[in-house]
Amino acid sequence: MIEVDGLQKLYGDFPAVQGVSFTVGPGEVVGLVGPNGAGKTTTLRSIAGIIIPTQGQIRIAGHDLAREPVSAKAALAFIPDEPHLFEYLTVEEHLRFVARLYRVHDAEARIPGVLEELELSGKRTALPGELSRGMKQKLAIACGLLHHPQALLLDEPLTGLDPAGIRRMKRTIVGHAHSGSAVILSSHLLHLIEEICSRVLILRRGRVVAFGTVSDIVADRPELSGRRLEDVFLALVGQEEEPER
C-alpha cells in the first residue's frame, strides 16, 4: 500500500509538486503520466525517499517514510529510467548485494530463478561495462524485484528493452501486482499505461488534474467520451492538437 497525502516539493520558490494526494492499494497498478516537467519524477523520488518533501506525508506498507525511513524503504523498490549500477560488481554480485541490503534470506535459492526470468543467466559473471543497455535495465529490474517489494515504483521501465523484453516486463509488473504489490508506473507510453494500469494519475505543473480509471476520468468530462487515453491526456494537459482537415 502506498499512501501520499498533500505532497509538496519546492525548489526555492518553484513548486515542482503541490497538493498531490493519492493511494495505491495492494494489487493495483497506477499509471503516472504528465508532460515533461509535470512533477512525475519528483513525485516518484519523494515516494522512494530520495528527496525530502517540503510538506505532506508518505506511507509505505503502513510505515511513515519520514519517521520510519528504514522500514518504509525495506518494503519498496524504485527502478529509475537510467539503470544505476556499480561498475565493479558482477551481475550475480549485484543481486547478492541487494539481498544483504533487504535481508532476502532465501536469496541463494531465488537468484538463479530471477536471472533466468530476465535472461541474465549467461551473464552471471559479467560486469556492467560488458552488458548492453537493455541488459543493464534488466539487471536493475532484477535488483528491484528480488526482495518482493510491497510497493514498486517504476520510472520508464521499458527504456532500452527489446520487444520480447518489453512483453516479459509487462507480465512481470502485472504479476507482481497480482501477488499483492502496490505499483506506480511512470511512463510517456500511454498505450502501456492503458494496457496494464488499473488507474491513471495525470499531473500537470505539479498538480493532479485527474485520478481514476480512464472511464471515471471520461465520465467526469462528457466532452471526452469515447476517446482514447492519449486524447484524454492531451486534452487534460492542454496540449490538444487541432484536428487534421
Place this chain on the structure above:
Amino acid sequence: MIGVFAYLVWRSGYNRIVRQLRHLRSPRYVAALLLGAGYLWIILFDQRPSPVASRAITGGWIEVVGALALLGAVAWGWVFGVERRVLAFSPAEVTFLFSAPISRRGLIQFKLLRNQLLILFNTLLWTLILSRERFGASPWLRSLSIWILLTTLSFHRLGASFVRTSLSEHGRYGVRHRVVSMAVLGIVCIALLVSLAEALPALEAGRASGALAFLNALSAQAERPLARVVLWPFTTMVRPLSAGTITEWLHAIGPALALLLLHAVWVVRSDSAFEEAAAEASLDRARAAADRRTGPRRGPTVAHRPLPHFLRLRPAGWRAGAIFWKNLIAVFRMRRTRSAVLAVVVAGAVAAVSSMRGQSTLADIAGWLSLTWAGVMLIVGPQWVRNDLRGDLTKLDLLRSYPLRGSSIVQAEVSASTLALTLMQLGLLLVAYLAFLGNDEFRFDLPERTLLLGAAVVYLPLINFAGLLIHNAAAVLYPAWVHLGVGRPGGVEALGQNMLMIIAFTILLGITLVIPVTLGGATVAMLHPWIRNAALIPGTLVLLATLGAEAWLIVNWLGRVFERTDPGSAGLPA
C-alpha cells in the same frame, strides 16, 4: 576551428564557476568560502621568506632536487600512468566533436587547450606559493617559467600516454609506429640505470655523513657527464625558476622554450592513422562511460575475476555491510591495487633476503623507501583511496533508496576505504620490517621494531578512519565544490591544488587528533611513575577511545546531513 574550441572551453569554464558560485546562497558554502579564503591568505600571502630556500639556491640544490623530482614524476607517469584518463574525452565532447568535421589533430589541439585552464589556475597557485621573492628573478618571470614547466610536463604526459596506449592496444605494431619514442625511452632508461649505479657509493657515503653532505654529494653526482645528459631536460625545465637575475633567466628560458616546442611537435604530430585508432579507442571508452553514467572522469582500470567462495556476501548480517563489501571489492578489483600488492610482496621478499644475506645497501634503500611511503600514505592516502562516499555520491539516488540510516551508510563507506588504506600501509611497514631484519645498527632493536609494527596495527585503522572521514565530510557537506568520482584530479598540472588540499587536510587531521593525543598522553604521564612503560597500554586505550568517540559523533552528524541532502539542490546528478 580553434575559435570553436576556445568558445567551448571558455563558456564551459565560466558557466561552471557561475554554477558553483550559486551555492553561496547556502550559509554552509559561505562559511567554507570564508574559511578557505582565510586559509589561502595564510598559506599564500602571510608567509615569510624561508632560510631553507636561500640555502637551497646558494647550495645549487634546487636545480638538482627539482630535476630529480621531475624525473621521478615523469618516470612514474611512464610506469604507472593512467593513459585512459589523459586521453579521455567527456561523453558530450565525444558526441559533438568526434562526429563533427574535425581532424584528429584538431581533437588533440582541443585537448591541449582544455588542459590550459587547469595549467593556468595551477600556475597562479604556484606563483603565489613561491611568492615573496623566495625564488627567481620576478613574479612575472616566475609565472612564465612555471607555465612553461607545467605545459611541458602536460605535453609529455599526453605524449607518453599515446605511446603507452599504442603499445597496450596494438602490441608489436605499436612498437613499429613508435620506434623513435621507444628508442629514446630505452636509451634514457639505460643511461639512468648506469648513472645510478655510478652514483650509489658516493650517495651512500654522503648519506652516512648527514643531510647536508648527502645533498652536496647529490649535486656533485649530478655533474657527472652521463648524469648531466640524463638530467638535462629536467634541469632545463627547472633552470628558469631558479634563475636569480633577468640575464640568467633569459639564458635559461631559450632551452626551456625549445623543449616545450619539441614536446608540442611530438604531441601534435601524433595525428597519424595510428593515433586515429587511439582516438577511436578513446571514443569507445567515453561511450561506455556515458552508458555507465559514472560522471565525466573515469576511474582506474578494472581487473575482473570471480570472487573466491569465502568472499561471497551472505544475505544475513549487518545491512550496511553490503556497502562495505561492495567498496572493498571495487578496491581489490582495480589493476592498480593488484600491481601494488604484487610489488609489495616482491619487494618484501627481496628486501628480507637481501637483509639476511648482509646486502644492507639494497635492503636499507627498500626499507627507507617503504617507511617513507607508509608515512606519506598517512597524509596522501585518504586522497588517493576514494572508494567511499566520494565515489558513490554520484549515485546518491540509489544510496538514498536503500533501507539504511545515513550514519550506517557513512560508516560503511568510510570503513571500506579505511581497511584498504590500512592494509596498504601495513604492507609497506612489513616490507620495511623485513628489510631491516638483518640490520644490527638500526636505531631500534628487533623487539622494539616488532612492538612498533604492532602499534601501527592498533593505531592506523582509527587514524585512517578519522582522515578519511574528513575527506568524506567535505564531499557530503560540499558536493558541488568537491571533486566526486573514484578518479582523483591528478597529474603535475593539478599538483598545486592537490598540495593545498593536503596542507588543509593535515591541519584538520591535526585538530582531530589534538584531544585524543592530549588525553592519551596525560594518561601515560599520570600512570608512568607507578607502572612505568606499561602506562602506554592505558594511554593507548584512552587515545583510541577518545578518537573513536570523536569519529562516532562525526559519523552520526554526517549521517544526518546525508539524509537531508537533496540531490538536485546539492548539484549532484539527478
